Amino acid sequence: MTERPPYVLAPALRGVDAVVFDTDGVITDSARVHAAAWKTAFDDHLATHPPADPAQRRPFDARDDYLRYVDGRSRLDGAAAFLAARGLDPAPEAVGAVAEHKERLFTERLRAHGIDAYPGTVRLVRALRRASTPLAAASASRHARELLTRAGVLDLFDALVDGGEAARLGLAGKPHPDLFLEAARRLAVPAGRCAVVEDALAGVEAGRRGGFALVVGVNRTGGPDTAAALLRHGADIVVPDLAELLEPDENEKEEESED
The missing domain is CATH 1.10.150 (DNA polymerase; domain 1)
Incomplete structure (x- = not known):
C-alpha cells in the first residue's frame, strides 16, 4: 500500500492552481x-x-x-x-x-x-508536487539555474525564468511583474489562479501588481518590521518558513491513533 504523506497543504494554497517561487532566499539559502x-x-x-x-x-x-x-x-x-x-x-x-x-x-x-535549499521549502514543494500543482522558479539572477542545480532541486520545478531569460525577452525588473507573469505563462495558468512566493519587498510588490491570486511573503529575518514591510508592499500573508504552509494530515493522525 502507498504510504500516506504526513502533511497536506494549508488552506491558503488549496485555492490556487500553480505556484511561482522566487529563488534567492526562498528556495536556496543564497540571499x-x-x-x-x-x-x-x-x-x-x-x-x-x-x-x-x-x-x-x-x-x-x-x-x-x-x-x-x-x-x-x-x-x-x-x-x-x-x-x-x-x-x-x-x-x-x-x-x-x-x-x-x-x-x-x-x-x-x-x-x-556551494549552496543549500531550505528544508521547509523542499517539504512544501514536494507536497505541492504530490497535489499535481504546476511549479515554476523565477529569479532576476543569471545564476538561478546553477543555484538550483547545486542545491539538487532543479528537477522539482516545471519551469524556470532566470535573469538570462529576462534579458533575452526584455522583461522589466521587479517591482514590475514581468518575470512572474512569464513564469505563469510557461505553466499555462493565469496569474489570477497562481500564487507567488517571495522574500523581497520588490518581489511581493511585483506579485501584487501582476494580479496574482496569492502573494506569500517569507520573512527569514524573523523581525516584525520586515514582516510589516512585506505586508505593506503587497504580501497577503507572511511566514518565517514555508513549512508553515503545511498542516498535519488529520487522516494520518487518526490512523496512527487507531494502531
Missing part, C-alpha cells in the same frame, strides 16, 4: 551570499568614492540596505538604487563597476562553498 558580496562591493566603492554628506558614508548594511535596495532586483538596478540612496551619481560606469565587482565575489563564494 546571505548575495548580501555579503554586495557589502564588500559597496563598502569598497564608498571608501574610494565617499559621499559628500558624512552621514551617507556609513557601511552597507547586509540586512536593512540589502532588503531595501537590492534584494529581488537585477544587479544593475540594485547597484543604481543604493548609489542614488547614498547621494552618489548612479552613472552607468559606476553602476557597472560595482555590479561586476559583486558578480565576481558572488561567483567565487558560490563555487567555493
Whole structure:
C-alpha cells in the first residue's frame, strides 16, 4: 500500500492552481551570499568614492540596505538604487563597476562553498508536487539555474525564468511583474489562479501588481518590521518558513491513533 504523506497543504494554497517561487532566499539559502558580496562591493566603492554628506558614508548594511535596495532586483538596478540612496551619481560606469565587482565575489563564494535549499521549502514543494500543482522558479539572477542545480532541486520545478531569460525577452525588473507573469505563462495558468512566493519587498510588490491570486511573503529575518514591510508592499500573508504552509494530515493522525 502507498504510504500516506504526513502533511497536506494549508488552506491558503488549496485555492490556487500553480505556484511561482522566487529563488534567492526562498528556495536556496543564497540571499546571505548575495548580501555579503554586495557589502564588500559597496563598502569598497564608498571608501574610494565617499559621499559628500558624512552621514551617507556609513557601511552597507547586509540586512536593512540589502532588503531595501537590492534584494529581488537585477544587479544593475540594485547597484543604481543604493548609489542614488547614498547621494552618489548612479552613472552607468559606476553602476557597472560595482555590479561586476559583486558578480565576481558572488561567483567565487558560490563555487567555493556551494549552496543549500531550505528544508521547509523542499517539504512544501514536494507536497505541492504530490497535489499535481504546476511549479515554476523565477529569479532576476543569471545564476538561478546553477543555484538550483547545486542545491539538487532543479528537477522539482516545471519551469524556470532566470535573469538570462529576462534579458533575452526584455522583461522589466521587479517591482514590475514581468518575470512572474512569464513564469505563469510557461505553466499555462493565469496569474489570477497562481500564487507567488517571495522574500523581497520588490518581489511581493511585483506579485501584487501582476494580479496574482496569492502573494506569500517569507520573512527569514524573523523581525516584525520586515514582516510589516512585506505586508505593506503587497504580501497577503507572511511566514518565517514555508513549512508553515503545511498542516498535519488529520487522516494520518487518526490512523496512527487507531494502531
